[in-house]
Amino acid sequence: MISGHSLPTPVRVRFAPSPTGTLHVGSARTALYNYLCARHQHGIFVLRIEDTDAARSTRDFEQSILDDLAWLGLEWDEGLDKGGDFAPYRQSERAAAGLYAGYAGRFLDESKAYHCFCSQGRLEQLKQECLSRNEMPKYDRRCAAISRDQAEAKLAAGEPATIRFRVPDGDVTVDDLIHGRTVFPSGVIGDFIIIRSDGAPSYNFAAVVDDIEMQITHVIRGEDHLTNTARQLLIYRALAKEPPSFAHHSLIMGPDGGKLSKRHGATSVGDFKRLGYLPGAIINYLALLSWSPVAGKEKLSLEEMEQQFELTRVAKSPAIFDIQKLNWLNGLYIRGLDAAAFHAAVEPFLQDAAAGLSSSGRLAVAEAAVQTSAVTLADAGPLVKDFFRMAPLRGEGEEVEIRDEQGRKVLELAIGMLDKLTLSYEWDSDDYMSLSLKAPDDIAAARDWIGKLKKVCQQDGIPAKRLYRTLRIALTGRTSGPELVYLLAGLGSDTVRERLRSALAFAG
């Protein structure tokens, strides 16, 4: 055995990804529930890498999973990169140390497992026969009767073999903190492989051995593992070990009810990161997919979730991925950032848009404007571009307002008050930070000017809404976009004057 801890332990949970792909949002949710459970109970969150499938596991996937977990803020206490009393935390290294072979050897000695020499071809044929009879594929125990001596002789002669667990008769009952009780009747589970012919442990075997060795108290994972849990319980029983508590959460479904997959669009944490979602919004959204906080408040920081999270409040119904809700939360998180944090987050998304701007100061104001309306950070590029680019006035559809009597009146009044719009901003410096600090003055000046203009318009019976719409059309050629005060501050006095005048000329 690799470790020898025997003290009673607090809550210990683990996230155990297989590094055969990038981190799917479903797995991120599993990691989150484990993390929250650990934090809520002041327990330990372990990160273990299940890389016994050597053909499909890579170090690159492993690193990207670690990076994504760290980006999401799900810091683990023990495990890969961090170390701990139960190291190593990579199953390939634990296998190399002979851990699983040792457990399997004990099972062989106690006749709880046996060598199986059946070829792949035979097993495939068996499977097809079962399927053609509409039965679940199950091993027919052909090798179960081979004696230990006979098996040793075959092995010595170089015959390849797996090791199978000898499933005893009797029902297997899984009691689950989310699902309640599921009974697997005697006979449905066939003798399953615990050590493959290449010597690597199967998932079910390695997971149990490690959960025992690492003193895991709660296993929280997706409900696709429920049938594995029945097998795993048999292994605990054979080892005379108390199993941990189990909690299988529902899987994430696409809007069509099928398991969330590429055909629904983005599925990995990396995809959402590239699309401009903030880690806090993703975490918050994933938590809410099947967990309901007591107080009903939906926007919750990780700390708030840590305080409130209870496995008993996780629903067992399938979780439907609702991109609109994620978008809504992401917008809230974007608006909740301070200017410096927003700048840092949005910068990678602005490469193209920013390249077209002559001054970084204008970009600062554009960023501030974009922050008020962007749904994702990726929206920022086009929004920043649009911010400075006038669309041609058409005077049709919704824009017809610019040509009628009230529209013309707004433009005349605005032009008449331009001398009161003093935007003192220096646009040509390249010092981003000092400029962004100056920008609020002009935003305040623009707000003040619009306030005065609103009063003047009211005296003429022109409602504020009408004023805003007409100004927006005159300044951008569009009917929606960033807040007007940012537009004015970002465009500067000269451009504002120029555009209002040409809009009035257009209105005739």
Ligand code: GLU
């Ligand atoms: N390596 C398994 C997976 O990624 C872990 C399942 C478990 O938590 O036991 O699905």
